[in-house]
Amino acid sequence: MAPADHRITLLGKPGCHLCDDARAVVERVAGELGVAWEERDITASPEDEAEYWEMIPVVLVDGVQHTYWRVDETRLRAALAR
Numbered sequence: 001m002a003p004a005d006h007r008i009t010l011l012g013k014p015g016c017h018l019c020d021d022a023r024a025v026v027e028r029v030a031g032e033l034g035v036a037w038e039e040r041d042i043t044a045s046p047e048d049e050a051e052y053w054e055m056i057p058v059v060l061v062d063g064v065q066h067t068y069w070r071v072d073e074t075r076l077r078a079a080l081a082r
Contacts, residue, residue, distance in 0.1 A: 003080040008037035009060040011052050018069060022057035025071040033080055 010026050012019030023039065030037040042048040042056060052058050055068035061079050 001082065003033040003035055006035050006062055006080050008035055008076075008080075009063070010037065010039045011042050011048060011058040011060070012039065012056050013041055013043050016056055019057040022059065022071045025073050025076065026059065029073060029076050029080070033077070035080055 008026055008030055010019070010022055012022065026037055029035070040048065042052050052068075057071070058068045059066045059071055059076065061076075066076065066079055
């Protein structure tokens with residue numbers, strides 16, 4: 001699977017400084033590799049809020065949880081290379 005065939009989802013909430021840090025990493029990696037990504041505000045979904053509240057930011061790759069709290073750029077690139 002080529003990197004561009006993957007999709008990244010960043011789960012966060014407004015006012016979250018860790019979410020801002022994660023967004024910067026996701027934007028950089030996705031932009032360089034041509035990977036589509038989206039950001040979802042967990043406060044807009046009771047289900048997301050209940051599941052992810054204590055872990056944000058959370059990064060999903062192809063709908064599967066990849067990481068939470070801090071995004072390691074090297075690890076994210078490796079996941080997208082698979």
